[in-house]
Amino acid sequence: MTASAGPLQQRAEVLSRKQIGAYHILTLVAPGVAERCRPGHFAALAVGGPESGMLLRRAFSIYRVRESGTYGGTLDVVFDVHGPGTAWLATRGPHDIVDVVAPLGRPFALPADQVPCVLVGGGYGSAPLFTLADRLRERGCTVHMVLGASTEQRLFGALEARRSAHSSVVTTEDGSVGVRGRVTDVLSEVVGRSGAAVVYACGPMAMLAAVAGVAEAHGAWSQCAVEEAMACGIGVCMTCVLPVVGDDGRTRMVRSCVEGPVFRGDRVRWSDVGTVPADALGAARGGP
Amino acid sequence: MPSPRDVDLRVDLAGILLPNPVMTASGCAAAGRELDAFFDVADLGAVVTKSIMLDPRAGRPTPRMAETPSGMLNSIGLQGPGIDSFLGQELPWLARRRARAVVSIAGSTLGEYAELARRVGSSPGVSAVEVNISCPNVANRGMVFACDPYQAAKVIAVVRRDVPRGVPVFAKLSPDVTDLVGVAEAVVAAGASGLSMINTTLGLAIDPGTLRPVLGGVTGGLSGPAIRPLALRCVWQVHQAMPDVPIIGIGGIKTGFDALAFLVAGASTVQVGTVIFHDPGAPMRIVAELRDELSRRAFTSAAQVVGLAHTPATDSLAATDLEGLRTP
Numbered sequence: 001m002t003a004s005a006g007p008l009q010q011r012a013e014v015l016s017r018k019q020i021g022a023y024h025i026l027t028l029v030a031p032g033v034a035e036r037c038r039p040g041h042f043a044a045l046a047v048g049g050p051e052s053g054m055l056l057r058r059a060f061s062i063y064r065v066r067e068s069g070t071y072g073g074t075l076d077v078v079f080d081v082h083g084p085g086t087a088w089l090a091t092r093g094p095h096d097i098v099d100v101v102a103p104l105g106r107p108f109a110l111p112a113d114q115v116p117c118v119l120v121g122g123g124y125g126s127a128p129l130f131t132l133a134d135r136l137r138e139r140g141c142t143v144h145m146v147l148g149a150s151t152e153q154r155l156f157g158a159l160e161a162r163r164s165a166h167s168s169v170v171t172t173e174d175g176s177v178g179v180r181g182r183v184t185d186v187l188s189e190v191v192g193r194s195g196a197a198v199v200y201a202c203g204p205m206a207m208l209a210a211v212a213g214v215a216e217a218h219g220a221w222s223q224c225a226v227e228e229a230m231a232c233g234i235g236v237c238m239t240c241v242l243p244v245v246g247d248d249g250r251t252r253m254v255r256s257c258v259e260g261p262v263f264r265g266d267r268v269r270w271s272d273v274g275t276v277p278a279d280a281l282g283a284a285r286g287g288p
Numbered sequence: 289m290p291s292p293r294d295v296d297l298r299v300d301l302a303g304i305l306l307p308n309p310v311m312t313a314s315g316c317a318a319a320g321r322e323l324d325a326f327f328d329v330a331d332l333g334a335v336v337t338k339s340i341m342l343d344p345r346a347g348r349p350t351p352r353m354a355e356t357p358s359g360m361l362n363s364i365g366l367q368g369p370g371i372d373s374f375l376g377q378e379l380p381w382l383a384r385r386r387a388r389a390v391v392s393i394a395g396s397t398l399g400e401y402a403e404l405a406r407r408v409g410s411s412p413g414v415s416a417v418e419v420n421i422s423c424p425n426v427a428n429r430g431m432v433f434a435c436d437p438y439q440a441a442k443v444i445a446v447v448r449r450d451v452p453r454g455v456p457v458f459a460k461l462s463p464d465v466t467d468l469v470g471v472a473e474a475v476v477a478a479g480a481s482g483l484s485m486i487n488t489t490l491g492l493a494i495d496p497g498t499l500r501p502v503l504g505g506v507t508g509g510l511s512g513p514a515i516r517p518l519a520l521r522c523v524w525q526v527h528q529a530m531p532d533v534p535i536i537g538i539g540g541i542k543t544g545f546d547a548l549a550f551l552v553a554g555a556s557t558v559q560v561g562t563v564i565f566h567d568p569g570a571p572m573r574i575v576a577e578l579r580d581e582l583s584r585r586a587f588t589s590a591a592q593v594v595g596l597a598h599t600p601a602t603d604s605l606a607a608t609d610l611e612g613l614r615t616p
Binding site: 006009046053054055056057099101228229231232234235236237238239240241242253258273274275276280281282283284 | 351359513
């Protein structure tokens, strides 16, 4: 196997768990995984321990990886507590074991040329954008970041954005820090000013839809990482589908875990997410 | 006590020889390819592929799943690429990997089942056919085939007619019936080589925010360890009524002991389904655990325990070390 091939399943030891604002950062020792990760890949964690009644894995984008160190390769995921599964993760500490499958999904596509890029994160959706910023800068791209959240507590990585990017803008809906409003309120200006060729985004579906629209309006490509609910994360359960237009112009219900989570923003039928469009391949009614 | 590696896991399932009794359940392993990252699919007893229909099918709207206590509800709606793509891409891949393929087929009319049986039956590399009869019957006001012994038997009869003699046909039964043994007897009389039991049981979940059903398809199939006792009861009842009919036990199998429980209840083989979502390595872990469970009870083969729970308990285990066996 090559270093970039397929996912691994490991019983990973927790190295640390830190709380930052409203979120938790879990660092797992997962030798072999780190080397395979690219920005945009995600990890699927089993929750509740060996006797758990919670069967479905929780998927998180990968924040950072360290290929080697005192403890071997590690990976970091960021999460928010919003149910019993993430509440269990929030009680993990050093030496606890978490079953992890990673890396999963298709990562962000990187531009071949040295072009300006804008990276947009909503809430902790910003987590995968920092390693992406590193890769883009290594390739000679100019990186601008726009991070937004409802409150300062729910912003993730605003300080890091200042270090990682050539410019950064922060928005909060309550105005507790940065520009009052949403990322989409400032995005058009940032994309226009930077002359961005690619806009990368990760966050809630409505934000991604808006980002894809702004990119389109400026003639830029967009690469959107979706956060669709998944049961398995590895492509076997067929629960995480959304309507995406293929190269042949046909709409198909595609799995966000293996064909995504990163999609070209102009290919996702954002307003039809949650439905099966009548013209989708194999739709029950209508369609060719 | 035999060492685990001396335990013979080979089983004969309606005339096909499998290296071990553990298969993947339909709809939980796609067509095997995705699981190949976690273990060699050729090491499984067999791969049961996701139910295939004649035409491509987009399935139901999302949300398609809801986590429930020790289980989940799903409402996928048999999304799939259709038989042409399956026979052109997926089946040849399984054959190249030397995996045994049990092909699950699903239709909405008798004609569709017959056409699928012809197409699948004439394809190389098919070890067996499993007939998913938990589909609405378009010609009978959408009533599910599996819930009516007469309609269920008609499906099995048309499929059996078009599948070559040497390829066994399994009917996958729904637990959502009043007289399960009656349905089982009807499909066996119609030519089923054996029975796969059970399919999911219908359930519903309510969203605490919207106070409306969680699933886009409103109701969904309940699966996982939550339904294991129900599945074991079904296997037990049907094996008791028809001890010579091969049964594939399915329902919430998570450990080697769970697999053993299905074997002693009367199943010849088992399928692992929903637990794959939790632990993609589960099928081969369960093979190893089953070997250990048999060995520590001084059994030398998997075949010898099939139906054992129907015979009176003896003190035959007294000679072995029962330490730790009481609370699996």
